Amino acid sequence: MKKHDQDFMKRQNRLTVFEIIKSQQPISRAAIAKQTGMSPTTVSRIVAELTEEGYLLETEQVSAGLGRKSTLLAMVDAAVLSVGVELDRHRIHIGIVDIQGNVVAKTDYARATDESVNATLERIGAEIDRLTKSNEIDCGRLIGIGVGLPGIVDNEKGVVVFSVQLGWKNVALAEKLKAITGYEVAIDNELKVKALAEHLKGAAIGSSRTAMLGFGNGVGSALIVDGEIDRGKTNSAGEIGHTTIDPNGMMCDCGKAGCLQTYINIHSLLSEANKIRPVRTIEELFEARRAGERWAVYLVDRALMYMAITINNVVCMHNPDTVIMSGELTDKFPEIYEEVAELCIKRFVWEPLRGTFAIRPSELSGQGVVIGSGLMSQNCFFALE
Amino acid sequence: MKKHDQDFMKRQNRLTVFEIIKSQQPISRAAIAKQTGMSPTTVSRIVAELTEEGYLLETEQVSAGLGRKSTLLAMVDAAVLSVGVELDRHRIHIGIVDIQGNVVAKTDYARATDESVNATLERIGAEIDRLTKSNEIDCGRLIGIGVGLPGIVDNEKGVVVFSVQLGWKNVALAEKLKAITGYEVAIDNELKVKALAEHLKGAAIGSSRTAMLGFGNGVGSALIVDGEIDRGKTNSAGEIGHTTIDPNGMMCDCGKAGCLQTYINIHSLLSEANKIRPVRTIEELFEARRAGERWAVYLVDRALMYMAITINNVVCMHNPDTVIMSGELTDKFPEIYEEVAELCIKRFVWEPLRGTFAIRPSELSGQGVVIGSGLMSQNCFFALE
DNA sequence: TCCATTATTTTCACCAATGAATTAAATAAT
DNA sequence: ATTATTTAATTCATTGGTGAAAATAATGGA
Numbered sequence A, B: 001m002k003k004h005d006q007d008f009m010k011r012q013n014r015l016t017v018f019e020i021i022k023s024q025q026p027i028s029r030a031a032i033a034k035q036t037g038m039s040p041t042t043v044s045r046i047v048a049e050l051t052e053e054g055y056l057l058e059t060e061q062v063s064a065g066l067g068r069k070s071t072l073l074a075m076v077d078a079a080v081l082s083v084g085v086e087l088d089r090h091r092i093h094i095g096i097v098d099i100q101g102n103v104v105a106k107t108d109y110a111r112a113t114d115e116s117v118n119a120t121l122e123r124i125g126a127e128i129d130r131l132t133k134s135n136e137i138d139c140g141r142l143i144g145i146g147v148g149l150p151g152i153v154d155n156e157k158g159v160v161v162f163s164v165q166l167g168w169k170n171v172a173l174a175e176k177l178k179a180i181t182g183y184e185v186a187i188d189n190e191l192k193v194k195a196l197a198e199h200l201k202g203a204a205i206g207s208s209r210t211a212m213l214g215f216g217n218g219v220g221s222a223l224i225v226d227g228e229i230d231r232g233k234t235n236s237a238g239e240i241g242h243t244t245i246d247p248n249g250m251m252c253d254c255g256k257a258g259c260l261q262t263y264i265n266i267h268s269l270l271s272e273a274n275k276i277r278p279v280r281t282i283e284e285l286f287e288a289r290r291a292g293e294r295w296a297v298y299l300v301d302r303a304l305m306y307m308a309i310t311i312n313n314v315v316c317m318h319n320p321d322t323v324i325m326s327g328e329l330t331d332k333f334p335e336i337y338e339e340v341a342e343l344c345i346k347r348f349v350w351e352p353l354r355g356t357f358a359i360r361p362s363e364l365s366g367q368g369v370v371i372g373s374g375l376m377s378q379n380c381f382f383a384l385e
Numbered sequence C: 001t002c003c004a005t006t007a008t009t010t011t012c013a014c015c016a017a018t019g020a021a022t023t024a025a026a027t028a029a030t
Numbered sequence D: 001a002t003t004a005t006t007t008a009a010t011t012c013a014t015t016g017g018t019g020a021a022a023a024t025a026a027t028g029g030a
Helices: A006-024 A029-036 A040-052 A117-134 A173-181 A190-201 A266-274 A282-290 A294-318 A328-332 A336-348 A368-384 B006-024 B029-036 B040-052 B117-134 B173-181 B190-201 B266-274 B282-290 B294-318 B328-332 B336-348 B368-384
Strands: A056-062 A070-075 A081-087 A091-098 A103-110 A142-149 A152-154 A159-163 A168-171 A185-189 A209-216 A218-225 A322-326 A358-361 B056-062 B070-075 B081-087 B091-098 B103-110 B142-149 B152-154 B159-163 B168-171 B185-189 B209-216 B218-225 B322-326 B358-361
Touching (some): A006 A040, A006 A070, A029 A040, A029 A070, A040 A056, A081 A117, A081 A368, A091 A117, A091 A368, A103 A117, A103 A368, A117 A173, A142 A368, A152 A185, A159 A173, A185 A368, A190 A209, A190 A218, A190 A368, A209 A294, A209 A328, A266 A282, A266 A294, A282 A328, A294 A322, A294 B294, A322 A328, A336 A358, B006 B040, B006 B070, B029 B070, B103 B117, B103 B368, B142 B190, B142 B368, B159 B173, B185 B190, B190 B209, B190 B368, B209 B294, B209 B328, B266 B282, B282 B294, B322 B336, B328 B336
Parallel strands (some): A322 A358, B081 B142
Antiparallel strands (some): A056 A070, A091 A103, A159 A168, A209 A218, B056 B070, B152 B159
């Protein structure tokens, strides 16, 4: 429970006006007043402030029937910029993201899997520097850096608690990167920020409850409730890779039997396939399936079935209005989306829940993490300031 | 996004002070000021108001070391009363609940399973009337009625969307009961209010993320996040009875194969048992298991295993700090609690999640719904007023 | 032209919260 | 016992955001 003083009240109202303009622009002062219940006085004052500070712009005048025309307001997209970083084992993507989630500049490069934390961060710092300079970014408008990475991440403390993929444990990433770059740094799990990106700019715009599923190397889920990332008590919400799907099933790397990820994971699929025939890539496996080879059909069909089951189980627990499928599997083989969605609804979803949600493919796959982490860091900024 | 004006600010601060006193009483004005960051002036004014209105009481003076003694403040428990109703197929429990969740008066009676909605509500109204009169309850302090029942319930609209157990569909329960009694009525799913009760007064006090599991006739879960019931987009969050646990498994009543509830449900267990030997009650089944009869051991062990799996899966998705086991099965056979909890942690929980949560048996089983629904209706009151 | 209508700005009063100063009541030091 | 110190609570004046009403602006229609 927070103290509510005049200052807090003002900041909240500013934020409200700001968010409305951001999402409904162009919009008039009067419309904002009507929608929020604030007095026109207040809206005008806040708008004047925000304009003064360079966040807003009056665009055209429009007549809404009778009476004086309204003056429409719009965001100055470049008024707030942030950096979004996708930090993966093999590759790093960096982008400059504006207030609307547009990527105004970007770069990416390979990362050596054995590179140290410090070396990785130094390089990121240098690349951000290069990127801002070569694109003549107004660094005065750059308010922070967001980083999305695989693993359990403590957003509040800015610490990577545990990342199997990166091999990191209790790394004070935000602090270190801030020391290097000078910017505020917000970090989070990559699937969670990706979900945020889809909610703000992708396939889940307007959704008040978005469940994101990631099928790739590992299985994960993330939930956005009323625009907020649901992180769980210890930042592990959505770690569904180790939900038990078959207590008598295959052994998982984690030492338990029947973990979900054992049946969907690209890595697992390949190692299962290799018991039958040498298969190097997931593409080969899907090719063999298309060719109708029994073992490939079996393996992939089973994976798709478990994907459908996962969607159903997530829906039962979370009751979302939108489910987004994403990850390496759906990126590489977009045709499976329809198959899984149909299978899920026809075979697994309980009748009363049918029609309460939509299943959609990710729309930002390539840039989701960059956009999401960039926007997340902007949220942190506005929450504080 | 809500409008923040002075009035809102005042109500929020009042609420903050109120909640702190409720949960930390007896406490001094100074301590509240320190904790909230409000000025002593503000706290004093709010306390004066609340005292004036009869909600608070100065108790004793206590010296906290040096300086002037603090005057401790406490709630007047009977200042706010509400009615909690547990509405089940066969039986109805009614209680008068004070602000601390104490049941100050109660009654219960059988309900004919074919009784109409109106007859059921008329009877509830009459019983509430009788209860308040015979216990000399100050009806001026009675601010509302809360009802907990099985099924999908739209709390906001006050409508029972769908209840298999009661055979109701789209019943405007809150409206009807308000028309009969004159009191404000808040309704919700029984497991959800039970979770709220455990959070406020039972096994999950102090938890910021409580997952409640109900194992009985049907399987369900409920989640309390920061003291708020998580209802989902269409009030179906936690409907885990129809999560798919074995795609090639037994048929469920719902027409799908391998639903979780098919393996845990008391009804299912009995019908499975009866394929082998006539068994009338769940007690007989457990008795047979204790006697070491193979088929009974198999059926019950399988149910317990799926209960353990359910806990694991809920933990993976929600990442709670506390998991509460409740329901007819754990009420009747409390010994299974240890067995399930141990099995869950040893066999199913992923290493990084171990130690992040506690599994506890419900502490309010008999009165959870009455207390929870009563307290829920009080929350609604304070949120509005 | 004048009037009704709607949008925006200006002026001003209101009031919740705050901070400084004060009063109250205790303990510690002398 | 007396004084200094510490903490609690109250009193009073100030601050600042908001809302209400009036003023101003701009438009379409009679």
